[in-house]
Amino acid sequence: MATTVGQHPVSSFTAPQNGDPLNADVVRSNDNTVRAAYVDHDADPGIHFQSSTLGSRPGAGVAGRKWMTVDGTVVRYWYDTGSVWVEGTAVGLSSSQTIALTGDVTGSVSTDLSTGASITTAIAAGSIVNADINASAGIVDTKLATISTAGKVSNSATTATNLNTASAIVARDASGNFSAGTITATLNGAAPAGSLSGSTLAAGVTSSSLTSVGTLTTGTWNATTIGVARGGTGVTTTPTNGQLLIGNGTGYTVASLTAGSNVTITPGAGSITIASASSGGDVVGPASATDNALVRFDLTTGKLVQNSGTTLSDTGVLAMAGLLDISSASAGQIKFPATQVASADVNTLDDYEEGTFTPTGNGVTFAAASGSYTKVGRAVTFRLDATWPTTSNASNARIAGLPFASATGTAFAVWSDKGTQVQALSSGSSVFLYDVSGVEYTNANMSTKSVSVSGVYFV
Numbered sequence: 001m002a003t004t005v006g007q008h009p010v011s012s013f014t015a016p017q018n019g020d021p022l023n024a025d026v027v028r029s030n031d032n033t034v035r036a037a038y039v040d041h042d043a044d045p046g047i048h049f050q051s052s053t054l055g056s057r058p059g060a061g062v063a064g065r066k067w068m069t070v071d072g073t074v075v076r077y078w079y080d081t082g083s084v085w086v087e088g089t090a091v092g093l094s095s096s097q098t099i100a101l102t103g104d105v106t107g108s109v110s111t112d113l114s115t116g117a118s119i120t121t122a123i124a125a126g127s128i129v130n131a132d133i134n135a136s137a138g139i140v141d142t143k144l145a146t147i148s149t150a151g152k153v154s155n156s157a158t159t160a161t162n163l164n165t166a167s168a169i170v171a172r173d174a175s176g177n178f179s180a181g182t183i184t185a186t187l188n189g190a191a192p193a194g195s196l197s198g199s200t201l202a203a204g205v206t207s208s209s210l211t212s213v214g215t216l217t218t219g220t221w222n223a224t225t226i227g228v229a230r231g232g233t234g235v236t237t238t239p240t241n242g243q244l245l246i247g248n249g250t251g252y253t254v255a256s257l258t259a260g261s262n263v264t265i266t267p268g269a270g271s272i273t274i275a276s277a278s279s280g281g282d283v284v285g286p287a288s289a290t291d292n293a294l295v296r297f298d299l300t301t302g303k304l305v306q307n308s309g310t311t312l313s314d315t316g317v318l319a320m321a322g323l324l325d326i327s328s329a330s331a332g333q334i335k336f337p338a339t340q341v342a343s344a345d346v347n348t349l350d351d352y353e354e355g356t357f358t359p360t361g362n363g364v365t366f367a368a369a370s371g372s373y374t375k376v377g378r379a380v381t382f383r384l385d386a387t388w389p390t391t392s393n394a395s396n397a398r399i400a401g402l403p404f405a406s407a408t409g410t411a412f413a414v415w416s417d418k419g420t421q422v423q424a425l426s427s428g429s430s431v432f433l434y435d436v437s438g439v440e441y442t443n444a445n446m447s448t449k450s451v452s453v454s455g456v457y458f459v
Helices: none
Strands: 047-050 066-071 073-078 085-087 097-101 107-110 243-247 252-256 263-268 273-278 296-298 303-306 352-357 368-376 379-387 399-401 411-416 423-427 430-434 449-459
Touching: 047 073
Parallel strands: 047 066
Antiparallel strands: 066 073, 073 085, 097 107, 243 252, 263 273, 296 303, 352 368, 368 379, 379 449, 399 430, 411 423, 411 449, 423 430
């Protein structure tokens, strides 16, 4: 009889067929249950043992079937619910057994495995070496505890020094001192006198109880306002363009200049421009000043500006209360405009002029000619000299070119080398020459002759 587990039937025969009567003592099911009839192996509700792989199990569909197999080195057990196979749970051992861990990790538990087991383990002291730790492993902060026992950290292992050395732990020297660069911290208390050294306070220092410091050469004062008694201004406002610090009796006030009548004030960046509002503006003076009076300096009494008896009218007329003295070495001159501004006032001198002119002939060119004049008001004093060339020209011997036209005919003094008495009379801007009988000379009469004419005429 074949007894191989996992094959059915357990007897070697070819009959009966499924459903035929059997001898119950001959054939039993896989769970040792007596069967009334031979049935197909897969329909047998008992436990089926299989030594083949897990994939040989038939599909689920008959509730109550159990299946056990060895899958490699793993023993597996399933239960058919009628629709799916459900993996079963192994039952406990018949008695508790002890499971122990030995080596670097130790621990043990005594259990029959019916309800599971938990083994508490411990790493044996001194068992972990450098080779046991992964090169990329790191110790996070949560794995570190506070070292509170003195001497647990050796300075020789932590590169500690009292010098200002980068990345080194600070250690005090034998006097309890150490060197450092910038220290960012909140300091409480006071430093003993002479304990601070160095030449510069860091820019981050915002307050201190220093009562005396050296010379401040840079930085920003962020404390209270410096009072006037301490050399400050007592103000916290920065002046804008054109503003000044003006004393107010106890300190200073930032204020702007106020423009008076006919005065403009233009503030600028670092400058103030003060100017007259218009070219003909007035300057406000004392109420007792005389209208149109010129002001004068009086240094004897200490007054800067004082009233005077000399007036200058709104139309520019200067009225002198005394003598007009222009006799100083740097004065002595009165200048008139190039073009006369005539006055109808008989007491007004309205012009003065000095100059020269060149006499010209009537139809001939003088061999020599010159002239000069002085004009004071309407009176013109002049002198001219003229020499005729050799000529037979029959035109009247007239001399033109006087600097101003004569208002009326005027007789002048004449000298000539002609030998016959010559008379001169003005008409317009020319001088006419006559003989003693009143006949006007011609250029031919004056050929190679010279005359000199002088006199005063009015314009």
